[in-house]
Amino acid sequence: MCGIVAYYGPDRAYDFLIKGLQRLEYRGYDSAGIALLNGDLRVYKNKGKVSELVDLTKGKNLEGNRGIGHTRWATHGEPNTINAHPHLSQDGDLALIHNGIIENYATLKKALQERGHIFKSDTDTEVLIHLIEEIQKAEQVNLFEAVRLALNEVVGAYAIVILSERDPNTLIAARKGSPLVVGISDRDGEYFIASDATPIVEYTRKVTYLNDGEIVSINEGNMTLKTIENVEKSPFIQNLEISLDALEKGGFEHFMLKEIFEQPKSIFDSMRGRFDKENLTFAMRSLQEFESKIKNLDRIIIVACGTSWHAGLVGEYLIEEFSRLPVEVEYASEFRYRNPIVNEDDLVIAISQSGETADTLAAMELAKERGATIYGICNVVGSSIPRMTHAGAYTHAGPEIGVASTKAFTAQVTVLTLLALGIADIRGKITTERLREVFAELDNIPQKVETLLEACADEVIKIAECYKDARNFLYLGRGYNFPVALEGALKLKEISYIHAEGYPAAEMKHGPIALIDEEMPVVVIATKRNYYEKVLSNIQEVKARKGKIIAIVTEGDEKVKEIADHTIEIPDTEDCLTPILATIPLQLLSYHIAVMRGCNVDQPRNLAKSVTVE
Ligand code: G6P
Numbered sequence: 001m002c003g004i005v006a007y008y009g010p011d012r013a014y015d016f017l018i019k020g021l022q023r024l025e026y027r028g029y030d031s032a033g034i035a036l037l038n039g040d041l042r043v044y045k046n047k048g049k050v051s052e053l054v055d056l057t058k059g060k061n062l063e064g065n066r067g068i069g070h071t072r073w074a075t076h077g078e079p080n081t082i083n084a085h086p087h088l089s090q091d092g093d094l095a096l097i098h099n100g101i102i103e104n105y106a107t108l109k110k111a112l113q114e115r116g117h118i119f120k121s122d123t124d125t126e127v128l129i130h131l132i133e134e135i136q137k138a139e140q141v142n143l144f145e146a147v148r149l150a151l152n153e154v155v156g157a158y159a160i161v162i163l164s165e166r167d168p169n170t171l172i173a174a175r176k177g178s179p180l181v182v183g184i185s186d187r188d189g190e191y192f193i194a195s196d197a198t199p200i201v202e203y204t205r206k207v208t209y210l211n212d213g214e215i216v217s218i219n220e221g222n223m224t225l226k227t228i229e230n231v232e233k234s235p236f237i238q239n240l241e242i243s244l245d246a247l248e249k250g251g252f253e254h255f256m257l258k259e260i261f262e263q264p265k266s267i268f269d270s271m272r273g274r275f276d277k278e279n280l281t282f283a284m285r286s287l288q289e290f291e292s293k294i295k296n297l298d299r300i301i302i303v304a305c306g307t308s309w310h311a312g313l314v315g316e317y318l319i320e321e322f323s324r325l326p327v328e329v330e331y332a333s334e335f336r337y338r339n340p341i342v343n344e345d346d347l348v349i350a351i352s353q354s355g356e357t358a359d360t361l362a363a364m365e366l367a368k369e370r371g372a373t374i375y376g377i378c379n380v381v382g383s384s385i386p387r388m389t390h391a392g393a394y395t396h397a398g399p400e401i402g403v404a405s406t407k408a409f410t411a412q413v414t415v416l417t418l419l420a421l422g423i424a425d426i427r428g429k430i431t432t433e434r435l436r437e438v439f440a441e442l443d444n445i446p447q448k449v450e451t452l453l454e455a456c457a458d459e460v461i462k463i464a465e466c467y468k469d470a471r472n473f474l475y476l477g478r479g480y481n482f483p484v485a486l487e488g489a490l491k492l493k494e495i496s497y498i499h500a501e502g503y504p505a506a507e508m509k510h511g512p513i514a515l516i517d518e519e520m521p522v523v524v525i526a527t528k529r530n531y532y533e534k535v536l537s538n539i540q541e542v543k544a545r546k547g548k549i550i551a552i553v554t555e556g557d558e559k560v561k562e563i564a565d566h567t568i569e570i571p572d573t574e575d576c577l578t579p580i581l582a583t584i585p586l587q588l589l590s591y592h593i594a595v596m597r598g599c600n601v602d603q604p605r606n607l608a609k610s611v612t613v614e
Pocket residue numbers: 305306307308351352353354355356357360403404405607608609610611
């Protein structure tokens with residue numbers, strides 16, 4: 001939520017800032033702004049997207065080789081130009097960009113107002129820069145020290161960068177709870193700062209990820225790292241492995257479509273080298289290292305949000321089926337506030353694409369405090385969640401830029417499948433015969449996804465044409481396909497703004513059936529190996545009330561075809577692997593409906609991809 005970038009070096013900062021903000025726009029796109037320093041400090045900011053900021057800056061003085069930039073997802077104050085970042089100190093000397101929330105801003109603001117500070121915006125960020133200014137003047141300290149002292153008074157989360165007109169050779173950045181990466185160029189005295197590594201990779205592969213409570217100071221071209229307690233630290237420099245192609249649309253109209261079509265590869269990459277289908281062995285370090293812990297587990301708790309929570313539900317079914325361990329799946333936001341029972345023999349699995357979701361991080365922290373072992377399934381390398389875990393596995397889906405999650409979901413389910421099989425194997429709950437069968441089919445999945453993407457394309461577009469103007473949609477599924485129904489409905493509402501609900505097919509009669517009439521499209525996942533006859537009855541119940549059925553069926557199905565209005569065939573597979581295949585046409589259906597309705601599929605309104613506020 002909110003993306004920040006900063007440049008310090010010999011070149012014009014503007015070019016890096018704009019390109020960087022465009023890469024980070026998935027984090028929020030309510031407003032955008034930059035501050036450039038070239039003798040004087042100039043701020044350009046605007047409501048709307050980065051492209052509108054580019055229009056605003058046309059013909060303006062864009063010189064300066066220090067600069068900061070921000071793209072906003074509003075928390076405090078409506079998304080208008082005044083509330084856009086950067087924010088200035090009272091005397092205009094300091095400019096600040098901020099991602100996060102200053103929780104005690106109201107108290108700080110009141111005290112500052114009593115001492116004569118006048119605020120222009122409604123933001124918590126403006127309060128912070130006034131506080132820094134006040135401390136700098138009162139204590140007669142340098143900018144680093146003023147920032148450090150101010151941060152000691154702040155409660156909340158932040159990733160910040162500050163520029164000063166009076167001190168043009170200094171740039172200060174700090175983090176707590178919101179991510180921040182510093183790129184170190186091969187050219188002396190050149191640094192790039194951003195919320196994630198995607199703006200940086202084009203310029204340097206050498207980066208350091210800040211830890212919570214760390215402040216970076218770039219002064220006269222040299223970088224120093226300290227904690228907010230003033231303890232010096234040496235930065236841990238690592239190499240980025242992101243490919244630049246992964247950050248471009250590569251000929252597709254939208255990132256979302258590109259990411260849907262990348263799934264044969266992202267699923268393959270998420271399983272590659274992690275199991276041996278001939279020898280029936282696993283090569284997942286996290287499983288080997290935690291073998292004794294896994295043997296003694298009492299229970300598994302999965303915490304996640306959004307689409308990752310849906311993957312968690314599939315995980316529950318997988319783990320309970322294969323290893324007969326009880327699993328609870330929790331919304332991270334609920335878990336953290338309800339004093340849950342967590343024990344030392346629990347394994348808590350946190351699932352997250354971004355690795356930065358504030359609620360998931362807080363849930364992990366709570367579980368860790370109570371002695372549980374924390375396992376992370378995460379996509380973004382080096383992000384906060386994997387750094388907080390005891391063990392874990394990356395999903396290797398590559399950068400996901402479309403705000404609605406697609407390839408991350410199928411990659412998460414792939415990793416969860418391997419984890420479920422691995423736990424079952426360690427606990428002696430799966431026969432070699434069964435392991436052989438599932439491994440063999442898992443190995444076929446990327447190819448099946450490839451075939452499916454091609455085979456269903458035309459039918460999905462036809463169906464989208466028929467229902468693009470619907471006001472409501474219902475999605476039904478049973479067993480492994482229930483989370484798929486939830487995910488299908490979420491995808492549709494996120495990007496097309498059509499109200500959609502996912503339901504267990506059998507629960508329909510306890511409520512949603514009242515909504516069914518000739519206007520209501522009902523998407524039913526009715527695959528052969530998954531309660532087929534039962535789902536068939538649910539389809540009949542919808543038809544009897546004149547609802548329109550869009551059925552996801554197994555290749556060669558005849559029975560559902562006879563009664564459904566539309567069918568989309570998916571290749572036959574193991575019941576437990578159906579979610580990976582059944583999700584694909586639902587992603588495409590949402591995508592095409594949203595495009596036909598003229599919606600911005602990559603940046604749907606009000607949403608952000610990386611939710612760093614609770
Ligand atoms: C946001 C995104 C969703 C995502 C959810 C959880 O709501 O728009 O696509 O599923 O956050 O994010 P995470 O990065 O933890 O998977």
